[in-house]
Amino acid sequence: xxxxxxxxxxxxxxxxxxxxxxxxxxxxxxxxxxxxxxxxxxxxxxxxxxxxxxxxxxxxxxxxxxxxxxxxxxxxxxxxxxxxxxxxxxxxxxxxxxxxxxxxxxxxxxxxxxxxxxxxxxxxxxxxxxxxxxxxxxxxxxxxxxxxxxxxxxxxxxxxxxxxxxxxxxxxxxxxxxxxxxxxxxxxxxxxxxxxxxxxxxx
Amino acid sequence: xxxxxxxxxxxxxxxxxxxxxxxxxxxxxxxxxxxxxxxxxxxxxxxxxxxxxxxxxxxxxxxxxxxxxxxxxxxxxxxxxxxxxxxxxxxxxxxxxxxxxxxxxxxxxxxxxxxxxxxxxxxxxxxxxxxxxxxxxxxxxxxxxxxxxxxxxxxxxxxxxxxxxxxxxxxxxxxxxxxxxxxxxxxxxxxxxxxxxxxxxxxxxxxxxxxxxx
Numbered sequence: 100x101x102x103x104x105x106x107x108x109x110x111x112x113x114x115x116x117x118x119x120x121x122x123x124x125x126x127x128x129x130x131x132x133x134x135x136x137x138x139x140x141x142x143x144x145x146x147x148x149x150x151x152x153x154x155x156x157x158x159x160x161x162x163x164x165x166x167x168x169x170x171x172x173x174x175x176x177x178x179x180x181x182x183x184x185x186x187x188x189x190x191x192x193x194x195x196x197x198x199x200x201x202x203x204x205x206x207x208x209x210x211x212x213x214x215x216x217x218x219x220x221x222x223x224x225x226x227x228x229x230x231x232x233x234x235x236x237x238x239x240x241x242x243x244x245x246x247x248x249x250x251x252x253x254x255x256x257x258x259x260x261x262x263x264x265x266x267x268x269x270x271x272x273x274x275x276x277x278x279x280x281x282x283x284x285x286x287x288x289x290x291x292x293x294x295x296x297x298x299x300x301x302x
Numbered sequence: 303x304x305x306x307x308x309x310x311x312x313x314x315x316x317x318x319x320x321x322x323x324x325x326x327x328x329x330x331x332x333x334x335x336x337x338x339x340x341x342x343x344x345x346x347x348x349x350x351x352x353x354x355x356x357x358x359x360x361x362x363x364x365x366x367x368x369x370x371x372x373x374x375x376x377x378x379x380x381x382x383x384x385x386x387x388x389x390x391x392x393x394x395x396x397x398x399x400x401x402x403x404x405x406x407x408x409x410x411x412x413x414x415x416x417x418x419x420x421x422x423x424x425x426x427x428x429x430x431x432x433x434x435x436x437x438x439x440x441x442x443x444x445x446x447x448x449x450x451x452x453x454x455x456x457x458x459x460x461x462x463x464x465x466x467x468x469x470x471x472x473x474x475x476x477x478x479x480x481x482x483x484x485x486x487x488x489x490x491x492x493x494x495x496x497x498x499x500x501x502x503x504x505x506x507x508x509x510x511x512x513x514x515x516x
Contacts, residue, residue: 181321188314282310286317293317297324302331302338 129280133287136250140291143243147299150235161302163236169223170300176219177296180251183212184289187258191282197272203265206278209285210258217251220244240299247288247295254288257281323349366501369470375401378465379408379449380458381477382431382486385438387508390477391445397473398447406442407469408451410435411461419456428453458491459498466499473502480507 154163162168190205224241231241261281264270270278323345331338370376377397381390385408398404414427431453442449454461462474476492478484486492496503 181317184314184317188310191310279310283313286310286313290317290320293320293324297328301328 129283133284136287136291140246140294143239143246144294144298147239147243150239154236162240166229166236166240168240168300169227172219172223173296173300176216176223177292179212179219180216180289180292183209183216184286186212187282187285191275191278194270194275194278195272199265202270202278203262206258206262206265210255210262213251213255213258213285217248217255220248220251243295243299247292250288250291254281254285257284363500364466364498366466366472366499367470368472370405371403373403375404375473376469376471377401377404377406378462378469378471378474379406379477380411380454380462380465380474381408381438381508382410382413382434382458384477384479384506384508385410385434386441387477387506389508390475390506391441393475393504393506394442394447394449395445397475406447406449407465407471408435408438408442408449409454409461409465410438410451411454411458412456414456424456427456458486459494462495463498471501473504474499475504475506477506477508480509 151161154161186205186208190202190209193199193201193205229237231238258281261270261278264277326345327338327342330341368376375397377394379390379394381387384390394406398406410431412424412428412431414424418424418427435451435453439449439451452465455464458476462476465471466474474495476486476495478486478492481487492503492505
């Protein structure tokens with residue numbers, strides 16, 4: 100046995116982020132960001148429910164007349180977005196197994212479906228028959244769905260970067276963090292849409 | 303902080319659960335709005351229950367992989383006030399003799415009050431833990447025991463968890479005061495560590511009161 104002792108003297112304050120979290124620092128960063136996003140969406144939902152609760156027509160008639168929401172088209176759009184999460188998951192599993200063609204196909208499909216969702220939402224806005232200034236319900240509808248649409252646009256930017264990097268030969272079974280993080284974000288966007296669609300369109 | 307979303311796969315699973323949960327809520331709401339509310343309430347309570355179960359003492363046991371040379375043994379020592387106790391020193395010396403090539407990591411959780419933790423006033427607690435650690439390592443070194451040490455999270459289980467992830471011990475030695483005087487025993491730290499990790503967890507009782515009167 101040898102006499103030897105060493106201690107960590109430099110560190111002050113709480114343990115480094117990657118220690119107590121049991122999670123990689125970059126993943127933790129993305130998750131904290133998503134946490135703040137949940138709070139942002141939470142504030143919009145609070146406004147939505149407030150408008151709904153104080154409306155004298157609710158719950159017998161919702162949305163209040165004369166508003167009508169395209170539930171079927173939005174339902175198809177929801178199916179497209181949910182499917183894009185499956186292709187995103189498939190893409191990540193593929194790169195983990197070293198299947199580059201499947202990874203790229205999954206990423207491109209995810210991007211195309213995300214873009215289709217966004218374009219459909221824009222078309223829905225053009226045909227919905229009311230605008231942002233037409234009362235509290237209209238404002239909160241555009242606010243909530245528009246906030247989500249902005250997140251889809253950010254997600255598409257991230258996916259676009261992954262696709263470009265993927266076609267340039269980046270990522271491997273060992274190094275795929277750049278796919279994992281946009282993947283988490285994309286699933287978050289999808290989860291939020293399920294909540295928005297269920298709450299605003301169906302309930 | 304223990305994060306339920308550690309990867310894309312976990313987020314994807316959460317998405318699937320969300321789809322199922324909201325489908326139930328929507329269908330129940332179509333039948334009767336109050337039924338929908340009840341389903342939402344039940345599912346929320348269920349989700350909270352599952353989360354607490356997963357992060358509690360009965361969390362699924364984790365496999366601790368052996369790293370380093372096959373003949374090398376790694377022992378994680380977790381102690382706070384009892385870190386300089388004779389019983390602990392004796393237990394460590396015993397292992398150093400018996401196991402041959404052995405590496406020790408001593409972790410002193412920086413225990414703090416709840417109020418100070420909430421206000422991020424942790425420097426004093428960490429400094430105190432560091433002083434105890436320094437004294438202990440010096441004592442180990444004086445009897446020829448090679449060890450390194452670090453100050454851990456204020457929650458002893460999280461401190462163990464952190465050390466396990468970086469040190470990969472083959473054995474965990476937890477030192478506490480005797481039953482009735484040990485906060486860690488009251489909180490079930492030893493039992494929780496045994497349930498959480500699939501390595502030997504040894505409990506060493508150090509009676510500081512007896513040592514002080516000698």
